[in-house]
Amino acid sequence: MASSVIHSTLPSTTTALVLPGDRPADVVAFEAAMVDFFVDAAELLGVPKSVAAIYGIVFASPVPLSFADIESRLDISKGSVSQGLRMLREVGAVKEVSAASDKAELFEPDVEMRKLIERFIEQRLQRQLESGKGKLKVLAQGAAAYAPAEQKVLQQRLKKLSRWHDRTRALLPIAKTFLKLGAGS
Amino acid sequence: MASSVIHSTLPSTTTALVLPGDRPADVVAFEAAMVDFFVDAAELLGVPKSVAAIYGIVFASPVPLSFADIESRLDISKGSVSQGLRMLREVGAVKEVSAASDKAELFEPDVEMRKLIERFIEQRLQRQLESGKGKLKVLAQGAAAYAPAEQKVLQQRLKKLSRWHDRTRALLPIAKTFLKLGAGS
DNA sequence: TGTTCGGTTCAAAATGAATTGAACAGGGGG
DNA sequence: CCCCCTGTTCAATTCATTTTGAACCGAACA
Numbered sequence: 455m456a457s458s459v460i461h462s463t464l465p466s467t468t469t470a471l472v473l474p475g476d477r478p479a480d481v482v483a484f485e486a487a488m489v490d491f492f493v494d495a496a497e498l499l500g501v502p503k504s505v506a507a508i509y510g511i512v513f514a515s516p517v518p519l520s521f522a523d524i525e526s527r528l529d530i531s532k533g534s535v536s537q538g539l540r541m542l543r544e545v546g547a548v549k550e551v552s553a554a555s556d557k558a559e560l561f562e563p564d565v566e567m568r569k570l571i572e573r574f575i576e577q578r579l580q581r582q583l584e585s586g587k588g589k590l591k592v593l594a595q596g597a598a599a600y601a602p603a604e605q606k607v608l609q610q611r612l613k614k615l616s617r618w619h620d621r622t623r624a625l626l627p628i629a630k631t632f633l634k635l636g637a638g639s
Numbered sequence: 640m641a642s643s644v645i646h647s648t649l650p651s652t653t654t655a656l657v658l659p660g661d662r663p664a665d666v667v668a669f670e671a672a673m674v675d676f677f678v679d680a681a682e683l684l685g686v687p688k689s690v691a692a693i694y695g696i697v698f699a700s701p702v703p704l705s706f707a708d709i710e711s712r713l714d715i716s717k718g719s720v721s722q723g724l725r726m727l728r729e730v731g732a733v734k735e736v737s738a739a740s741d742k743a744e745l746f747e748p749d750v751e752m753r754k755l756i757e758r759f760i761e762q763r764l765q766r767q768l769e770s771g772k773g774k775l776k777v778l779a780q781g782a783a784a785y786a787p788a789e790q791k792v793l794q795q796r797l798k799k800l801s802r803w804h805d806r807t808r809a810l811l812p813i814a815k816t817f818l819k820l821g822a823g824s
Numbered sequence: 825t826g827t828t829c830g831g832t833t834c835a836a837a838a839t840g841a842a843t844t845g846a847a848c849a850g851g852g853g854g
Numbered sequence: 855c856c857c858c859c860t861g862t863t864c865a866a867t868t869c870a871t872t873t874t875g876a877a878c879c880g881a882a883c884a
Contacts, residue, residue: 478784480781480784481784481785483781483784484778484781484782484784484785487774487777487778487781488778490774491771491774491775491778491800494767494770494771494774495767495771498763498764498767500685502871502872502873503872503873504872504873513796514793516785516788516789516790516792516793517789520830521830521831522830530873530874531873531874531875532830532831532832532874532875533832533833533834533873533874533875533876534872534873534874535831536831536832536833537832537833537872537873539831540832558829558830558831559830559831563796565796565799567799567803578683579683582679582680582683585679586676586679586680589672589675589676589679590676592672593669593672593673593676596665596668596669596672597669599663599665599666599668599669600666600669600701603701604701604702605701607701608699608701611698611748611750614750614752615676618752618818621817621818622818624817625814625817625818628813628817629810629814632806632809632810632813633803633806633807633810687841687842687843688842688843689842689843690842706860706861707860715843715844716843716844716845717844717845717860717861717862718843718844718845718846718862718863718864719842719843719844720861721861721862721863722842722843722862722863724861725862743859743860743861
């Protein structure tokens, strides 16, 4: 992994994800940049490209978009749009604003970053930290299987692991509150 | 892993990664648990399983291990061991302690978690945050392509994005120092 | 009832990363 | 000089995940 991160600041994968359609070129450029931004960020968090792209295109539009809008502006299949939107809705990243009346649902970004982050942290980190806690306990007992001298080495290592573990756990709430600061909306 | 614990969601992936060999059963169990622990954690960070397993087995041994030791205790190919060890060395996660004299190199964990974490943070987050900064600037300009009313909406969103971005950047050093606390060795 | 519109589902295909394994050093011995 | 003995390399394979696309569903409407 580390080995593939050598290259410096490359053109950053020209996202051929946004379709020109008939809109003004500069609008399309804006959308493309936005999609790019989110696709990049998502990569970091292990979120599928298509999902990030959908969020990006919705985020880039000053007005709510319909399913059809999204489908027409992105070069991804209807199925992906459907699944992606579902995921984003579940997670609270987009919300539907019921259109005029009979027309289709419209989507706009639910700009509560805070929630997104929190949810992410909770799901991934906290879960892992919990299960880690249990495993550490088991390990501490398992060390008994070794001869005294070796046991000492292992116990020391385990202690270190525990400390790190605890610090991380302690960091979480701090991060949460910190990211919440000045959360305008 | 006879852990039929409470949690409904986690199958806990019985790591069939550690080979019994001829060592005592409880030692093997200990190693398996350790490998498991690291494989789990690694998953979170997007590190390949085999690499995590190697680190785990080295970490679980009170004495340094040779290439052959590692290969014989884990059910992964020689090629993977070689590559994995290289990565771990590069990253400073293991270090070689020259054996007696003519014999093969031995590996032991370089238990500087701090360094590992720092390196990780630097490579992934900081990089992304940097490139994000640039993109945000471009986006702010791109918003000019829209009509005044729409522009306002977009600018507001962009501002929010920026704020989040900044807060995250500000959080990094905090996290670093925090994780450093009490780093005994 | 038949037809179209908006969207969902899911098996199959594509993608991309990790893993394998066989070919290949190099370096001591003998 | 030849032959192990260790470890590395890298193209080919496997594996997991994402994406596709066609079948499908239900609701509105004629």
